[in-house]
Structure formats: structure tokens, C-alpha cells
Amino acid sequence: MKKEIANWGNYPVMESDEQQFSFDDQLQQMVxxxxxxxxxxxxxxxxxxxxxxxxxSTLKYDKILSFDVQNGVFECxxxxxxxxxxxxxxxxxxxxxxxxxxxxITVGGAVGSDVHGKNHHVDGSFSNHIVEMDIVLADxxxxxxxxxxxxxxxxxxxxxxxxxxxISRVKFRLKKIETSCIKQKQIKADNLEHIIQLFEEYKHYxxxxxxxxxxxxxKGFGRSILIxxxxxxxxxxxxxxxxxxxxLPKKKQITFPFNLPSWVLNTFTVKAFNFLYYGxxxxxxxxxxxxxxxxxxxxxxxxxxxxxxxxxxxxxxxxVVPMNAKQGLIEILQRISDKxxxxxxxxxxxxxKQESLISFPEEGYTLALDxxxxxxxxxxxxxxxxxxxxxxxxxxxxxxxxMKPEVLEAGYPRLQEFKDIVKKYxxxxxxxxxxxxxxxLTTN
Amino acid sequence: MSTVLILGAASDMAVAIAKKxxxxxxxIQLAARNIQRLQPLQSDIAIRYNTTCTVHEFDALNFNSHQxxxxxxxxxxxxxxxxxxxxGENETARASWVESEKIIHTNYTGAVSILNVxxxxxAAQQKGVIAGISSVAGERGRQSNYIYGxxxxxxxxxxxxxxxxxxxxxxxxxxxxxxxxxxRMTENLTLPPLLTANPEAVANTxxxxxxxxxxxxxxxxxxxxxxxxxxxxxxxMFKKLKM
Ligand SMILES: Cc1cc2nc3c(=O)[nH]c(=O)nc-3n(C[C@H](O)[C@H](O)[C@H](O)COP(=O)(O)OP(=O)(O)OC[C@H]3O[C@@H](n4cnc5c(N)ncnc54)[C@H](O)[C@@H]3O)c2cc1C
Numbered sequence: 001m002k003k004e005i006a007n008w009g010n011y012p013v014m015e016s017d018e019q020q021f022s023f024d025d026q027l028q029q030m031v032x033x034x035x036x037x038x039x040x041x042x043x044x045x046x047x048x049x050x051x052x053x054x055x056x057s058t059l060k061y062d063k064i065l066s067f068d069v070q071n072g073v074f075e076c077x078x079x080x081x082x083x084x085x086x087x088x089x090x091x092x093x094x095x096x097x098x099x100x101x102x103x104x105i106t107v108g109g110a111v112g113s114d115v116h117g118k119n120h121h122v123d124g125s126f127s128n129h130i131v132e133m134d135i136v137l138a139d140x141x142x143x144x145x146x147x148x149x150x151x152x153x154x155x156x157x158x159x160x161x162x163x164x165x166x167i168s169r170v171k172f173r174l175k176k177i178e179t180s181c182i183k184q185k186q187i188k189a190d191n192l193e194h195i196i197q198l199f200e201e202y203k204h205y206x207x208x209x210x211x212x213x214x215x216x217x218x219k220g221f222g223r224s225i226l227i228x229x230x231x232x233x234x235x236x237x238x239x240x241x242x243x244x245x246x247x248l249p250k251k252k253q254i255t256f257p258f259n260l261p262s263w264v265l266n267t268f269t270v271k272a273f274n275f276l277y278y279g280x281x282x283x284x285x286x287x288x289x290x291x292x293x294x295x296x297x298x299x300x301x302x303x304x305x306x307x308x309x310x311x312x313x314x315x316x317x318x319x320v321v322p323m324n325a326k327q328g329l330i331e332i333l334q335r336i337s338d339k340x341x342x343x344x345x346x347x348x349x350x351x352x353k354q355e356s357l358i359s360f361p362e363e364g365y366t367l368a369l370d371x372x373x374x375x376x377x378x379x380x381x382x383x384x385x386x387x388x389x390x391x392x393x394x395x396x397x398x399x400x401x402x403m404k405p406e407v408l409e410a411g412y413p414r415l416q417e418f419k420d421i422v423k424k425y426x427x428x429x430x431x432x433x434x435x436x437x438x439x440x441l442t443t444n
Numbered sequence: 445m446s447t448v449l450i451l452g453a454a455s456d457m458a459v460a461i462a463k464k465x466x467x468x469x470x471x472i473q474l475a476a477r478n479i480q481r482l483q484p485l486q487s488d489i490a491i492r493y494n495t496t497c498t499v500h501e502f503d504a505l506n507f508n509s510h511q512x513x514x515x516x517x518x519x520x521x522x523x524x525x526x527x528x529x530x531x532g533e534n535e536t537a538r539a540s541w542v543e544s545e546k547i548i549h550t551n552y553t554g555a556v557s558i559l560n561v562x563x564x565x566x567a568a569q570q571k572g573v574i575a576g577i578s579s580v581a582g583e584r585g586r587q588s589n590y591i592y593g594x595x596x597x598x599x600x601x602x603x604x605x606x607x608x609x610x611x612x613x614x615x616x617x618x619x620x621x622x623x624x625x626x627x628r629m630t631e632n633l634t635l636p637p638l639l640t641a642n643p644e645a646v647a648n649t650x651x652x653x654x655x656x657x658x659x660x661x662x663x664x665x666x667x668x669x670x671x672x673x674x675x676x677x678x679x680x681m682f683k684k685l686k687m
Binding site: 001020022023024025060062063064065066067077087088 | 454456459478480481484485487488491492628631632
């Protein structure tokens with residue numbers, strides 16, 4: 001059915017013919033019969049990675065195939081949303097090995113973007129935990145791949161933005177937990193130097209992330225809050241929590257009802273927000289035990305918060321620079337603060353070592369910024385791209401809606417190898433997105 | 445805990461109904477033509493709701509197999525829900541008897557055939573519940589889908605007669621009248637959002653109607669009134685309308 005679709009950033013919006021399926025045989029037929037298409041999960045990537053003239057949505061293809069409760073191995077169809085997985089595994093004492101900052105993504109999307117969580121430096125990205133998966137190739141054939149079976153297909157599918165084929169079945173390992181709570185520590189950092197030093201000091205923590213105020217100038221430039229966490233053990237819980245240590249969060253969600261006019265989100269309001277946010281954490285350090293939802297998914301509590309950025313939408317700019325390129329981080333934050341570009345969200349994380357073909361993570365610092373679309377923004381981001389490249393970094397395709405193909409090429413040293421594998425399994429570029437065409441990954 | 449048999453289990457409505465009953469702690473029997481299609485749903489329900497879920501091959505159009513199908517069920521269901529249906533294409537059906545026959549036999553003959561078997565069993569044991577998903581399209585024939593509508597009209601009348609007969613056998617029969625529902629069956633139609641229910645709403649209606657021993661239920665309450673109005677338009681006027 002033809003309809004207007006956009007991903008989380010609401011930019012770009014485009015008309016697409018979207019097909020849905022529920023069964024394996026239907027999927028294979030659809031892939032064979034469709035002229036060209038891109039797989040689409042829950043549209044939680046920000047830009048145009050799962051957009052195209054034709055899309056095949058996995059959302060009705062969401063069945064659990066097996067769950068080995070003893071060994072924590074879970075198998076499902078690719079359209080299953082993480083939220084639904086948690087409902088099943090948490091009460092049995094298991095957790096997702098890696099989760100992004102929202103639980104409203106599909107397993108297919110988790111693999112297509114090879115998502116990372118706050119524990120990347122300890123547990124790597126999602127694909128590190130895959131036992132095997134099935135891919136429906138452009139010609140309708142189904143191949144089972146793993147790190148040892150069709151390893152080229154496997155590697156190029158992890159983070160390959162759907163271009164190798166439709167991921168249909170994924171089997172992956174879970175993480176054992178004793179309770180559904182997180183022992184959280186929040187530390188306030190005065191500036192950028194300080195937060196980097198804190199990351200270093202607390203790197204033994206499984207989960208870590210920092211929220212940065214990127215408008216503050218002068219001495220407080222880069223002031224932030226470091227949020228650390230560990231899965232709580234029974235001993236960490238109070239008596240009330242101990243009665244049901246693996247309980248699921250109670251459902252309560254607020255929906256952001258409409259698009260805010262874009263003037264609402266000007267520098268002033270962002271400053272006020274940041275003032276309140278950082279002001280709230282008046283103590284130097286807070287330690288507490290919280291449910292897993294506020295810890296992993298603080299933004300999910302407000303459905304459709306993306307509408308707060310107005311009709312024109314926004315871009316999330318996420319890059320990584322190597323460990324020794326802190327200066328790059330400073331330079332970019334400086335540029336943003338000079339430009340006075342409002343961003344509610346500036347999230348800093350540290351990645352651990354990762355060898356990958358096309359996945360985003362590599363050892364270093366990664367920063368993600370939300371910036372509303374406005375005149376001059378893309379030119380400004382082109383300048384930031386140059387700084388990222390100068391320091392040997394790269395951008396996250398899952399958040400991208402505008403980078404130039406040269407920027408991708410300069411950031412991913414194994415790009416040609418990736419393109420060759422895509423060509424092998426998707427020879428006519430039948431599987432293609434607006435993004436892959438823009439980045440010259442599928443145009444012949 | 446009851447055992448619930450779902451006939452035509454691969455449809456979106458059936459999936460929602462199966463999940464609703466499983467979530468409430470019942471054992472589920474999924475029956476449809478293509479067992480392979482049902483297997484993922486089977487594991488999903490069994491794992492998600494910690495319950496028993498089995499699959500059974502059933503073809504609504506293979507009338508001769510219906511008695512054997514029911515006899516071979518390892519556990520006899522306490523509740524039987526007849527969900528299968530086929531919308532088809534009125535235009536095609538007008539021109540092709542094959543299509544007409546498929547519409548009529550799926551929505552009417554097939555349903556009568558299997559529910560005769562089930563109701564005879566329930567009558568003999570003096571208990572059981574049957575729920576049939578019919579359609580508001582059966583309440584008055586319209587030029588745009590009267591073949592489907594007439595088959596559903598037949599099914600609605602069958603259910604009403606069955607309810608009457610089975611009342612005296614301590615067996616309850618529920619007729620469910622969905623209006624528009626967002627499903628695979630309707631994905632190529634543009635439906636008015638206000639009047640359209642999702643499969644989960646149908647599932648909740650079925651569940652409640654069975655639990656409360658309702659006779660005839662509409663999924664969205666206003667359909668009862670819409671149909672009342674449509675039914676009360678005098679025929680000489682109705683035939684002039686383009687519906
Ligand atoms: C609030 C928020 C926080 C986020 N935090 C993080 C984070 O911390 N870390 C992180 O890594 N990401 C993060 N993301 C990004 C998100 O995790 C990824 O974009 C994810 O891929 C979205 O999955 P999706 O199911 O919505 O798929 P979509 O957005 O629809 O698709 C994403 C990509 O996966 C491909 N794809 C989807 N399904 C399949 C399939 N079955 N077969 C083949 N390819 C497929 C698509 O073609 C597309 O290229 C965040 C997003 C939001 C909105």
C-alpha cells in the first residue's frame with residue numbers, strides 16, 4: 001500500500017509502497033516478485049536507511065521460535081520488537097545482551113544496524129551474540145549464516161543496513177540476570193576534561209553513558225552527567241523489591257500528541273532544559289537501584305518525543321573518533337556551542353575494541369547529537385564531517401540522512417570489500433534504499 | 445483452563461484471538477490448511493504464554509474430511525471458534541463461478557459442515573461453546589460485495605438457528621459481527637479509520653462475548669446502529685444507492 005513514511009528523525013518524508021507479510025513462503029515469494037525494495041523494521045533509525053520507493057515491512061513477522069531457558073538462547077523472526085522479548089525473558093532471569101537506547105526496535109533492525117548499547121566496551125555490539133541467522137537473498141533463496149557459515153554474508157549483514165538480503169530468523173545468546181533492576185551511579189562532571197577522565201576511571205563498569213550540555217561555554221564547557229550501571233543482585237534490593245526480583249515494569253506511557261512548532265526549540269529553551277537537567281543533579285554523586293526501563297530507555301517513557309522537533313524533523317549526528325583523538329571531540333563540541341545549535345540530547349559513550357567490516361563501532365569516543373533541520377544545517381554538518389575524518393573517525397549510517405559518499409568511504413576502510421559482498425548476494429542492486437543509492441552502495 | 449480450537453488459525457484475526465485466549469491461560473489448538481505456516485505461531489504462543497499449543501491440518505473446503513478432523517483431535521475443545529472466511533472479489537466472482545464457489549463454500553458451506561460436526565459432539569456431551577465470526581456484510585446485500593455478503597448472511601442465519609437448537613442442549617453459540625477490520629484480507633482497501641477495528645479489538649470482543657454468554661455482538665457498538673439504519677432503508681430506495 002502506498003503511504004508517506006519517515007523514520008524517527010521525520011526527515012526525509014517519502015512516499016513508499018509498503019508490503020507486509022506473515023509467513024516464510026509469502027516472504028520468499030514477495031522478495032522474488034518485488035522489483036526493488038528495502039527491508040523495514042520499526043523505522044527507528046533516524047534517516048533514510050529503511051526508506052525507498054518500495055519497502056517490505058517485517059512488523060507482522062514477529063514470532064518467537066524457541067527459547068532455551070536453561071542456556072539463555074533465544075530464536076525469533078526478524079520483526080519481533082525488543083520490548084516484547086523483554087516481557088518474555090526478564091521474568092525468566094535473562095536480559096538482552098546488547099540494547100540500544102530504545103526498546104522499540106526489531107531484531108532485524110538490531111542486526112541491520114548492528115546496534116550498540118551502553119556496554120559496548122564490555123560486551124561489543126549486537127552481532128557478537130548471534131549464533132546464526134537466516135537471510136532471504138534477492139533471488140528468494142534462503143541461506144543460514146553465522147561467523148563460520150557463509151562468514152562473508154554474515155559479516156556484511158551485521159551493520160549492512162539491509163543490503164545483503166532480508167534477515168528472516170535470528171538466534172542469539174542472552175545475558176543472565178538475578179534481578180530486573182539496575183544499580184545505578186550518577187556522577188556530575190564539571191567539564192569535558194573531567195567527563196573523559198571519569199570515563200577512564202570507571203571503565204570497569206558494565207554500563208556507562210554521559211549526557212552532555214553542549215551549549216555551556218567557558219569553564220563549564222562540556223559539563224555532563226556520567227551514568228553508570230550494573231545489573232543489581234538480590235542483595236542490592238530492598239525488602240519490597242526482593243518479593244519479586246524479576247518483575248516487569250508497570251506500563252505507563254505518555255504520548256507526545258503533535259509536532260511542536262520549531263521555534264519552541266530554540267537555544268533559549270534548550271538552555272533552560274539543560275539548566276534544569278543539570279541543576280536537578282545538584283549532588284556530586286547519586287547512587288540508587290532503579291528498574292531497567294528508566295535506566296536503558298529513559299526516552300521511551302514519552303512515545304513520539306521526536307515530534308518535539310517540529311514538522312521539518314531533525315538529524316541525529318553520531319560519530320566516533322579513536323581514543324587518542326579527544327581533541328576531535330572538543331573541536332566538534334566547540335563548533336556546536338559556537339554555532340549555538342540547540343540539542344536536547346548530546347550523548348557521549350566509549351566504545352571498546354571491535355573488528356568489523358561495516359559496523360559502526362570502533363574503539364574510541366562516540367557522540368550523538370539531535371539537531372533540528374533548518375537552513376544551513378547540512379552545510380554546517382559537512383564541515384563537521386571533515387573534522388571527524390581529520391581525526392580518523394566515521395559516522396553511523398543508522399542515523400544518517402545526508403552524508404556524502406566520500407565521507408562514508410573515508411570513514412570505513414573496508415568499504416570496497418563490503419560493496420563486493422553486497423554485489424555477490426544482491427547482484428542487481430534489487431535490494432536498495434534511498435540511503436544506499438545516495439551513498440553509491442547500490443547504484444551500478 | 446479450557447481448550448480452545450481455532451478454525452482458520454492463520455488469519456490476523458485468528459492470531460489475535462489465539463493470543464487473547466492463551467494470555468488468559470487456556471490451551472490452544474490451531475487449525476488451518478497449511479500447518480507449516482502455523483508452526484511459528486505455535487512456538488510463539490507456547491513460549492510467550494507458557495501454555496499448550498498444538499497445530500492441526502484443516503481445510504474448510506474439504507468437507508468430507510471434517511468429521512475425521514474432529515475425531516482425530518487428541519483433546520476435544522471446550523470452545524470452538526470459527527474464524528475462517530474468504531472475501532474474494534465481487535467483480536471476479538460475477539464472471540467466474542470458481543471464484544463465486546470459493547466465496548460461498550468458504551464462508552458458508554465449509555462453516556456449516558464443520559460446525560455440524562462440532563455441535564453434534566457438544567450436544568451429545570451437553571456442554572461446549574461455539575463462536576462464529578460472521579460479518580455485517582451479511583445483513584443486507586450490496587452491489588459491491590453481495591456474493592460474500594450472501595454467504596455471510598447464510599452463515600449468520602445458520603448461527604442463529606444453531607443457537608436456538610443448542611440452547612436446549614446446554615450449549616452456547618455466539619455470533620460475532622465485525623465491521624471493517626485491519627487485516628491481511630483488507631490491506632488493499634482504504635477503510636474509514638473511525639469505523640475500523642484492529643484484530644485485537646475483535647479478539648477482546650470474542651473473549652468477552654463467550655465469557656458473558658452473549659448471543660450476537662458487534663465489535664464496534666455503532667455498527668449495530670449503522671446496520672439498523674441500512675436495513676431500514678426501503679428497498680425501492682436502497683436499490684438506487686451505489687453501495
Ligand atoms: C531513541 C532512540 C535511541 C537509539 N539508541 C541507539 C543506541 O543506543 N545504539 C544504537 O546502535 N542505535 C540506537 N538507535 C538506533 C536504532 O537502534 C537503529 O536504527 C535500529 O536499526 C532501528 O531498528 P528498526 O527495527 O526500527 O529498523 P529500521 O529503522 O526500520 O531499519 C534500520 C536498518 O535495518 C535494516 N533492517 C531492518 N529489518 C531488517 C531485516 N529484517 N533484514 C535486513 N535488514 C533489516 C533496514 O533496512 C535499515 O537499514 C536509537 C534509536 C532511537 C529512536
